[in-house]
Amino acid sequence: MDEFLKALNEAIHAWSHLSEEWEKIEADYSDQLSEGYPFDKDFREVVFDLMNWKETISK
Helix, strand or coil, X not given: CHXXXXXXXXXXXXXXXXHHHHHHHHHHHHHHHHCCCCCCCCHHXXXXXXXXXXXXXXX
């Protein structure tokens, strides 16, 4: 489980960084970013959900 949590932490960090980069370009590329977007919620919500999931399974 430790290795999984370590990998999840790394994924959360990478997604957080991607979210920051997304915010920088969203105003200019919103149409292109939304094309084929695979999630049914805002990107920041996906990151937040991953963080909450980590807390739940870490107990």
